[in-house]
Amino acid sequence: MVLACIIFSLFASTPPVVDPSAAAVTQVWSYVGELIFNMLVLVGAVKMADRLVREMLGL
Secondary structure (H helix, E strand, O other): OOHHHHHHHHHHHHHOOOOOOOOOHHHHHHHHHHHHHHHHHHHHHHHHHHHHHHHHOOO
């Protein structure tokens, strides 16, 4: 789980890539899309860590 949090913090610490010449709506959707992707990565990493711990401990 610690590894999942470290990976997510690295994803979250990088600033979003937004094209300054694009329209405001496009910039917002790009940011929202990147945020959703980061959240999915975090959820997947935590679920995987939880599954590994359960298998290792035989729960």
